Amino acid sequence: MEVLMSNWSDVQSMPESYVFPPDKRPGKHIFPDCKDIPTIDLDKAEGLNRAEIIQQIIKASQEFGFFQVINHGVSENLMEDTISVFQEFFGMPAEYKASFYSNDINQSCRIYSSTLNYHKEDFHYWRDNFTHRCHPLEDHIQSWPEKPPRYREVIGIYCVEVRKFLLRILDLIREGLGLESGYFEDELSKIQLLSVNHHIPCPDPSLTLGMPEHCDPNLISMLHQCAVPGLQVLKDGQWLGVEPQPDAFIVIPGLQLKVISNDLFTSPKHRVITHTKEARTTIGTFLIPSSDVSIEPARALFDTGNPPVYRAFTYKEFFSTFTSKGCDAANALGCFKKKLE
Ligand code: OGA
Numbered sequence: 001m002e003v004l005m006s007n008w009s010d011v012q013s014m015p016e017s018y019v020f021p022p023d024k025r026p027g028k029h030i031f032p033d034c035k036d037i038p039t040i041d042l043d044k045a046e047g048l049n050r051a052e053i054i055q056q057i058i059k060a061s062q063e064f065g066f067f068q069v070i071n072h073g074v075s076e077n078l079m080e081d082t083i084s085v086f087q088e089f090f091g092m093p094a095e096y097k098a099s100f101y102s103n104d105i106n107q108s109c110r111i112y113s114s115t116l117n118y119h120k121e122d123f124h125y126w127r128d129n130f131t132h133r134c135h136p137l138e139d140h141i142q143s144w145p146e147k148p149p150r151y152r153e154v155i156g157i158y159c160v161e162v163r164k165f166l167l168r169i170l171d172l173i174r175e176g177l178g179l180e181s182g183y184f185e186d187e188l189s190k191i192q193l194l195s196v197n198h199h200i201p202c203p204d205p206s207l208t209l210g211m212p213e214h215c216d217p218n219l220i221s222m223l224h225q226c227a228v229p230g231l232q233v234l235k236d237g238q239w240l241g242v243e244p245q246p247d248a249f250i251v252i253p254g255l256q257l258k259v260i261s262n263d264l265f266t267s268p269k270h271r272v273i274t275h276t277k278e279a280r281t282t283i284g285t286f287l288i289p290s291s292d293v294s295i296e297p298a299r300a301l302f303d304t305g306n307p308p309v310y311r312a313f314t315y316k317e318f319f320s321t322f323t324s325k326g327c328d329a330a331n332a333l334g335c336f337k338k339k340l341e
Pocket residue numbers: 195197211216221223225230231270271272282283284
């Protein structure tokens with residue numbers, strides 16, 4: 001069977017290798033939508049309401065672990081063009097996409113399906129993923145696709161704009177946490193990764209997932225969803241649907257922000273369910289620390305009454321522990337917790 005599902009045509013029934021064991025299936029249950037996702041109006045952060053917006057972001061990061069942002073500064077045209085460029089890319093001929101196919105995490109621009117363990121896993125997730133690095137642009141753009149013809153131009157501008165947006169959010173978080181100016185700049189947000197999920201229509205969404213439940217291991221994530229629903233977040237033990245709002249970005253603090261905030265922030269579990277009728281394309285942008293920078297609870301966020309929860313570690317150390325623990329966030333974080341004295 002062709003590995004990349006974006007090359008399949010007209011799927012009428014579930015291929016057996018995508019049917020999960022019964023205890024892992026999402027089931028037929030209709031999941032309620034999350035009604036009260038905190039929405040941040042970023043325009044207001046530049047005016048008299050700045051302190052209020054900062055408090056909203058800090059509260060959402062503590063209680064919900066994610067929020068959506070409107071008036072984020074990236075134009076609607078650019079957002080739409082970006083989604084359509086990726087839809088065109090996934091629709092390119094199989095031979096063209098094959099030139100990017102790789103399961104090697106060290107290959108900086110690659111397409112693959114399900115997980116990087118495709119050939120070893122017991123069942124497959126219902127997705128193709130295309131991913132590459134983006135910053136600094138001039139170091140990476142040569143490895144990006146040349147087709148569709150506007151790929152490099154549109155995605156180049158998009159990556160620069162989204163980076164500015166995420167750095168603005170990080171700066172508001174920094175101010176809200178009382179950390180020194182520039183705290184998240186440079187090494188802690190050095191790597192920018194684009195990760196695009198594409199799910200074709202699925203004959204039976206009750207039997208499979210488009211992405212496993214997980215927490216994002218990076219510093220911070222941004223998701224730009226097309227109009228087709230699928231993202232779910234675990235809140236108070238219940239899976240809730242995140243209804244796409246095409247003009248908004250979803251922001252999720254990653255596990256490194258949870259550590260730096262000394263567990264003030266939550267980094268919620270989320271997953272993706274599939275859709276019977278429509279294909280879904282979601283663009284994720286992740287800011288990730290450089291491999292060797294030291295990550296630890298910020299000095300301003302602990303004292304004798306509230307000691308640091310984690311010891312210092314490097315992102316390289318964290319990421320290899322995270323993958324060796326099967327991407328289980330609680331297990332991985334547990335390895336870096338300080339022993340109580
Ligand atoms: C991710 C992620 C969700 C989505 O890429 O980490 O959670 O909706 N994506 O594709």
